[in-house]
Amino acid sequence: MRPLLDAAARDEDEHIARNGPLPWQHTPGALIAALAEAGLAGRGGANFPTWRKLARTSVADRPVVIANAAEGEPASHKDKVLLQRCPHLVLDGLQLAAEAVGARRVYLYGAVVPQRKSDRYPITCVEAPDTFTAGESSAVMAAVNGRKPLPTNDRRDDMLVQNVETLARIAQIARYGPRWFRRHDTFLATVSGAVQRPGVYEVERGVAVQRLLDLAGGVGTKAVLIGGYHGTWLRPHETIADPGAGVAIALPNNESGLRKTAEIVGYLASQSTRRCGPCRFGLPALAEALSARRWNQVRQLVGLVDGRGACHHPDGTARLVRSALAVFEEESR
């Protein structure tokens, strides 16, 4: 079952022939109610209920809607693949989100698309730099306001940032309804690492990790990092309750999970914007403690950085390390 990838159509006329015209909702609140009933959760990493974000933005004065195609996760390609294969579903979702909240301006961040004849809300495309934090929502808001795309602790209710996959799902829910969606609730997964066929796959939410490995030709792995660099390590028999940003990195059997985690934390430390204490001091110290196998210090630092930054970068890093300590416990003895 691949409800999203099988709806692919690059050309607008082909898209309309295959998926039908853009289903404007007309009635205020109709889309938000449908999203609540569908149970759609965001696909940019946070897994947050989409209807709540739209409801909050819809009461703001002439808000701004932004499609987030930054895809700063190095191991993620699903947003690029989606925009290549189904650009019109993403754009339909963006138009429908704009209608639902009464948008004043609409942006696409991190990709370029041509205007379409069916669009009521003109889209301004804004470039995104290729950094890990440029896709964080407050960095995205800064970018469309002409500032540097750096995360801040600015949380604004008059700006709606949605991942491009979330928008494509909105377009499908508007067309086929919440009940259809509940039966077709899949996610796009970028699978890499110890597999023969790395790439983007579409699978049902709640699947076992092993199913992803089977699809991509797993070659033997003891754990898979699910969600992205802010995600969690899972064993192949476990199920994926929260797909995060849809990343799945299969650890080769001969590799150390804690060493791989140390490498990722080193990268995450290098990608922070170094403006808050936990990122500036905590993440480099955490990467070093992991590499030096000083587990007590690792545990202490994880507790110190968690929840103490302006954005969720330290929290995501803490989550990753906690799961590594649990799943690779035998390595830390």
Ligand SMILES: Cc1cc2nc3c(=O)[nH]c(=O)nc-3n(C[C@H](O)[C@H](O)[C@H](O)COP(=O)(O)O)c2cc1C
């Ligand atoms: C450090 C950091 C980087 C992020 N990068 C991205 C990104 O590249 N693309 C994305 O869609 N969301 C990214 N997010 C999540 C966004 O902040 C935001 O939750 C998301 O775009 C909202 O869309 P959604 O509700 O549709 O998932 C990032 C979050 C953090 C903390």
Ligand code: SF4
């Ligand atoms: S928590 Fe880290 S990444 Fe986020 S704003 Fe502060 S320094 Fe930058």
